[in-house]
Structure formats: C-alpha cells, structure tokens
Amino acid sequence: MPATLTLVLLLAALGLGIGLGLSLAASRWRDNSDALTERINAMLPQTQCAQCGYPGCRPYAEAIARDDADINRCPPGGDATIAALAELLGREPKPLDASCGEHKPTLLAVIDEQRCIGCTLCIQACPVDAISGAAKWMHTVIAAECTGCELCLPPCPVDCIDLIEVTPPSQRPIPLHVHIPDLAA
C-alpha cells in the first residue's frame, strides 16, 4: 500500500534525521573533560592523602574523568563520596577498594613537641603546608589546615606525630524540645 509505505518511509526519515541531529549535537557540545574533572574534584574530600594511588585529589579526579581509575578508591570520602560519584557518572556504586585503605573518621595530626628534633621531613611531606617550623626548631601542626592525611607519619624519624580523632560537631537531636503551647487567638 503506497500510503502506508509513504508513512513508514516518512517516519524512518524523520527518526534518522533526528538521530543524526542529536548525535551531531552530542559530539559538538560534549561535556568537556575539564568541566567534568572540576565536578568530580568538588566531590572529593580534598584530603590530598594519595591513598588512591594518585598524587592528590585533582589527579585522581582527572583519572576518573578519563575513565582510567575506578570511583571506589577514596578512603577518606568513603561510601558517601562513592555514592555521589556514581550518581554523577551514572555508574553503579560499589564498595570501597580495600587495597587503598579503610574509611576512618576525620583525623588531626598532633606533634609531640618534646620529642620533635626539627628535621623538617614532615614539613616536606605535608601536602597542604599545614606544618610550621624550621630546621632544628620545633615543628607544630596548624590544626585549622590539617586534613589528617597521615602523610607526615612515615618520614618522622623519632615517631613524634600522633593522629587524634576529631570529635564531630554535636548533632541536634530531633525532637529536642516539644513544647508547642496552645496559643490560638
């Protein structure tokens, strides 16, 4: 039947045309990888601990954007970061890669100033310049800048750095007080 045939051909042509248009548009205005890297990087906790095998959060974000690295290699971020990345990239969330390390609560490095010999090795290791000090002078950690990445631990020759757990801010319970009074006018 010519009428049906015309209809089928028309629809096929239409589909083909729209498909071509869409694929062209997709290749032309592709989500550029820089923007994707930014968005992935914003989801990473910025601990800069290198446990993922990359020298910082940004290089790891770049690797994820290039599809070179899996999304479950960030122990400080834990399941929350994996879930956020899975959502962003449209992948299935998976458990944290145990070879990278385990998820711990937020830590803070503290230098035992009695034992510190002022070797500056931890200063060189700190990825966010959170340790202050000079050769043969006592060092100390700037608590507000420390990310708890543990990178200062291995180089310390006298083992004078401890990592303490940061008490998380207190959560307001629900309900704390329910005293809704009868006040109708």
Next chain:
Amino acid sequence: MSLPASMTHPPGAYLHGFHGGLKLRHYKQMSTRLGLARPPLPAYLQLSLLQHVGVAAEPVVKVGQQVRKGELLATAAAGLSAAVHAPTSGRIDAIKEQALLRKPTLAAAAITLLPDGHDEWHPDCQRRIGNWREFSAENILQRISAAGIVGLGGAVFPTGSKLSSQWGMPAHTLIINGAECEPYISCDEMLMREHAGEVLLGARIVAHALGIDDIIVAIEDQLGALARALEAARAQLDDAQLRVVKVPAVYPEGGERQLIKMLTGLEVPADGFPQSLGLACINVGTAWAVKHALIDREPLIERVITVTGAVREPRNWLALLGTPIEHLISHSGGLEQDNARLVIGGPIMGEQVLDRALGIDKGSNCLLALAPDRLRQPEQSMPCINCGECVRVCPAMLLPQLLYHGVRKGDLGLTAELKLPDCIECGCCDLVCPSHIPLTDHFRAGKQLLAQQRQQQARADKSARRHAAREDRLQQAAEQRAAKAAARQARASDPAQAQAVIAAALARARQRQQERDGSSGSQAGDSQAGDVHSEQDSEAS
C-alpha cells in the same frame, strides 16, 4: 534624608502586610502588673563567653582575681565577637566549659563570679565622657562594641559590627523594634514603660552615629498607654523627627524582616541585611544599652527578663547577666507546679532549660514556666497529610512540608534548594499543623547540619587551594633548579667558558692569598694555602 527610589513614602507612613503569620493570644498582662525591679544579688553569677553570635570572647582575668563592677572579664575575639564585663564586684571562682543556656547542644567557656556584696564600680565606669553629640561616628560605634552590646531582642548579633557593616545605600531611617510579638514576653514593653526616655536617647545616639534623622519606634497596636508614655518622653527630648508607629499584632511581626516589610513594603534580600535598603533596625533593649554605654559609661551588665507562666509572681526583672535561673524562679514566688517545663525565650522560639544552675545571658528575654497541660506531647505527632496550612502561615514564604520531608530523609541538597537557611524558626507551622508535627525542631536540626556541611565544604576548598599552591611552588622550585643545572652543564661543556670560570676562581684565590699574606697569617696556614694554589696552577696550565 533621601529615600531610595524604591520607597515612594517614608517608612511607616503606610503599613503593609507580610506573608503568613498568626494572630495569637498574648498572655502578656500577667507579667506587667508588677513594676520593673532588681532581684537580690545571687550567690554566684555564671557568665558564658559565648553569649553572642560569632566567636567566643577571650578571658582576660584569672581564677581567684578580684574584679569590680563593669570591669572587662573577656575581650572580643578576632572576627565577630563581643566583650563580657563583670556585672558586680567579686572574685573569679572558676573558668570552665559549660553548655550554652539558649543553645543546649553547644558549649563554651564560662566565668563563675562570686559577688562580694559591695557592688563597687570600676573607676573607669560611671564617669562623664563628654557630650555625645560631639563624638565622631567611629567613636560612638567603637564605644558600643567596647561595651559588649549585642542585639538584645534575642538574635545577639554584636551591635557595633551590625551598624558598621557595609551599607547598600545611604542610611535614612532607624527602626527601634519594640514590636514584641511572641506571647508571654513583656520585657521590651516594661523597659519602654519605665525607661522610655533612656530608650529614645539611646536611639538618638545611634541615629547620630549613622547620620540618620528619621527614627521610628515600632510597637504593637494594642499598647495605647505605652504609646502615650513614648510620646511624653519624645516631647521631653524635644525630638521632632522621632515617630511612634503602631503595627498590627500578627506574630511574628517583630521579626526584623517582617517589621521592615510592614513599615516599608519592601523585602530585605535573603542574602542581605536591612542595610541594603538604607535601614538600621535595633531592639529597644539595645537602644537602652547604648544610652548606658555612651552617657553613663556602663558596659552591658544587666538586662530586662520576663519571668512568667506557671510562677506565683510573674514579673519583669532588671537582672544582672549571669544570674542563675533558679535564683530568678525562687524570687518570682517559685513554680506553681513542680513539673512545669522551663523554657528560656518565648513559648514558641525558646529552648528548654536543661540546667537551672546556668546563668542568663545577653539574649535571655524571657524565662517561661509552662505547665504540662499547656504542652503538646510528642507522641501526639501524626504523619504529614500535605494539607498546606504550614505554607499558608510561613512568613519566610518557604514550603515547610517539603522541607520536613527533606530533613527526615537527610536530603541536604533538597533542603538547601528549598532555602532552609531562610527559615526564621518562628514556629508558625508548628502551631497550625493538624498532625502536630514539631516542624521547627526538624528545621533547627536541618539548619545546623547544613551549616556544618558548608563549613566542611569551605575547609575542603581551602585544602584544595593550599595543595594547588604548594604544587605550583614545588614545580617552580624544580624548574629553577633545572635551569641552574642546565646553565652549569652548558658552562662545563664549552671549554672557553670553563677556562674563564677557572681563571676567575684562581684570581679570587690569589687575591685572598695576598690579603692573608699582608695581614701576618700563621706560617702553617700560609704554606697550606700555597700548596693548594700551586696545585690549581698546574691544573689550569
């Protein structure tokens, strides 16, 4: 005075409405029968160092130290903070961490002061400091900050910082907020009734500092006697540009944003302050405190607090900061019912008092005892039926029922999108909810979580910046090292250049040798240097 283009009439000339709100029963008369009085000196005063919004003050006194009334106990920390002064003379007994009275989930250092009963002023206080009309704006604002004055309406924002922050346009009107809208509270009303002159004088001083002529005192429309008292005080001050404006009592009309909407018809931007409309808005108590700081040279050491509800003698006290809750209750005749729930603040926005030994702070406007039969029990809470009553009454024009689901699910992204931080915690939604859901309680918890998340994000951003800066620095250092090494390499590989370098080094060595010979050096040193010299010579040739 020049009004911005968006204002066709001076503020207060016409009254406008605001979205939502509720008409409530007032329960205010019960605490206004007795006049303002000072309670007897308590056995101890407990002064939190975080009575204000921002960073806790830093103590400048030691345990065991004797202090006099008005003496500085803790100085304002860097950033947003406010000083704390001794409310009476006595000895510092302890400085230790204490839960905050009005924010029970937070804690800060608190100073315990044992009064010696002499109530002796510090010599710096209560001295005339000259005519305030001759003071510069900076001088006045600086004195306001030094006196530790914060917003006494309950928001406890440091007043000096509030008034000296950025102005979006030239300041034109000062609003004195006397619209005390929450039921039971009558501290501002009593203060205006008994000290109207001081309040208006304080307002005039603030207006002078800001270069403002026009002052509006906003009070609730049913307070006719109070309006007359204010008019009389105004006549005495001979202040023609001061207006008393009565606003309809629709809770929460005393909220800063709601009051401004009512007086001007304009909305303060969500991310802005009244300053962006050229307005300043301060509480009557704050104006009263400014008068005391500038005229009497007294820091903020006391405030009016309403003690009301299920107490035998409800009244308003002019109480020293740090006065224990228990002390106020017992001097107000004690509780009518032992199981009454104590609330600091009003019945809607107040917090439950968990420790009666704690002292009142700068934001404690009311101490309310609620009898159990006036309380709604938590188990009466039922599922949300999406009736939309909460949306109708929300003065911040939010969607409480959706926010409630967002907080319950822990979906912080959704709550941020629905502008949870704009919630003023007025509790209107709680009052109308037919399912008796404690919505505001959820919103307070959600706001805290959101603030924590933002803090964490800010920290992560800073770490990222610091890491990037460090990477740049290391890379630059490596490049510099590489450049130096390359230059050395280039010199070494070119024979002519290498010879020139060696010749220059030899020349320097010879010069040093000659200098040493001239200055009668030791024999051994000379011969050694000579040996080196000859070696180098032979190498060079």
